[in-house]
Amino acid sequence: MSFKSVIQGLLVAGFVNMSSAAFAGAIPADKLDSPVWEMLAEEYLEGGKIVFDDRVRVDAPNNAEGNLQVPVSVDAKELSGVSEIQVFVDLNPFPRVVRYEVGDAKPYIATRVKMNEGSVIRAAVRTSDGTWHVNGKYVDAAGGGCAAPSMLVSGGGDWDAHLNKVRARIWRQKDGGERLRLQVMHPMDTGLVDNIPKFYIEHLTVRDRNGKRVAHIETFEPVSENPTMTIEVPSVHVRKDGYSLQGRDNNGNEVDARISLTRGS
Numbered sequence: 001m002s003f004k005s006v007i008q009g010l011l012v013a014g015f016v017n018m019s020s021a022a023f024a025g026a027i028p029a030d031k032l033d034s035p036v037w038e039m040l041a042e043e044y045l046e047g048g049k050i051v052f053d054d055r056v057r058v059d060a061p062n063n064a065e066g067n068l069q070v071p072v073s074v075d076a077k078e079l080s081g082v083s084e085i086q087v088f089v090d091l092n093p094f095p096r097v098v099r100y101e102v103g104d105a106k107p108y109i110a111t112r113v114k115m116n117e118g119s120v121i122r123a124a125v126r127t128s129d130g131t132w133h134v135n136g137k138y139v140d141a142a143g144g145g146c147a148a149p150s151m152l153v154s155g156g157g158d159w160d161a162h163l164n165k166v167r168a169r170i171w172r173q174k175d176g177g178e179r180l181r182l183q184v185m186h187p188m189d190t191g192l193v194d195n196i197p198k199f200y201i202e203h204l205t206v207r208d209r210n211g212k213r214v215a216h217i218e219t220f221e222p223v224s225e226n227p228t229m230t231i232e233v234p235s236v237h238v239r240k241d242g243y244s245l246q247g248r249d250n251n252g253n254e255v256d257a258r259i260s261l262t263r264g265s
Contacts, residue, residue: 044086045086045132048130050124050134055078063139064139084102086126104214113222114221207244215233
């Protein structure tokens with residue numbers, strides 16, 4: 001039985017019996033027709049109005065060639081006053097992928113995700129007035145991405161010697177800002193594989209070399225192993241000596257890197 005079937009059964013059995021007063025008039029009908037939309041909205045999008053908004057651009061392939069590394073980007077630069085971006089794979093056992101506190105960065109983030117089956121991938125973008133702007137798309141995928149063991153660990157070798165090591169690349173943008181791509185070496189285990197506990201990065205913080213926080217990213221189990229995050233940094237934070245990155249995984253292992261690279265065009 002697919003995860004989608006299980007969720008649909010739960011909805012029929014119990015979730016649809018929730019008091020309609022809990023979300024009447026607050027949660028709009030899902031234009032993406034996901035069976036778990038109301039559950040996700042209730043759990044993760046507390047407070048504020050919810051609207052579907054085409055200005056939130058979610059880019060992902062129509063078909064996932066591999067369900068362990070599915071590229072996803074969210075661009076909300078047409079909105080003003082963005083404070084937070086959340087990304088979900090609706091039908092994953094753990095639907096939330098990232099929670100991005102935009103801070104002084106631009107409202108854009110890209111990463112790679114694991115998919116357990118074909119699902120809506122959606123983004124919810126919160127603006128300063130408290131409104132959640134929601135959009136997404138359906139991505140077809142084979143099953144089992146969240147229950148597959150990490151290739152980093154199962155491939156053997158001295159992977160643990162490279163745990164939480166950081167690779168990075170920086171591109172200068174026309175407006176004087178920069179696009180920053182970060183990769184952290186980590187297996188990102190979901191805990192769904194027998195005898196392999198949850199082991200994943202919980203958060204990453206980017207600061208400029210003056211110590212000012214640029215952006216903060218909470219990461220969850222569906223992020224692909226060796227997670228890659230791409231953000232856009234405005235010109236006010238651009239320094240010739242780069243950035244710093246700090247973070248931690250759920251076992252308390254620290255991420256601490258200085259990012260100072262020759263920039264591309």
